[in-house]
Amino acid sequence: MEQAKPRPDLPDRLSIDPRSPHHVAAVFEHDVGIRFNGKEREDVEEYCISEGWIRVPAGKTVDRRGQPLMIKLKGKVEAFYKE
Incomplete structure (x- = not known):
């Protein structure tokens, strides 16, 4: 059997x-x-647990370099490994 990392x-x-x-x-x-805030999110680009925020894309809006514009949402953040 293969050992998991x-x-x-x-x-x-x-x-x-x-x-x-x-x-x-x-x-x-x-x-x-x-x-x-109790719901699993799939669109999170960045998070900070201690400060309680996540960054998610603001729709389909992009900046001049083609990167999506981000908005910061504040609330309870939990990070975990999926099985």
Whole structure:
């Protein structure tokens, strides 16, 4: 049988953008889920558990470089590994 890789601890702040200083590639080798105010969200680009916010795209709006515009939502944030 194949041994599963040990999962690294989820950081307090994490971003899916590889250009961000808060991007941790080892975490993304596993499926990460975000629960925001009790509901699971699939569109989270960045989160911070201690400050209680997530960043999500603002619809289909993009900036001049083609990156989606982000809005910050505040509330209770929980990060977890999906099975």
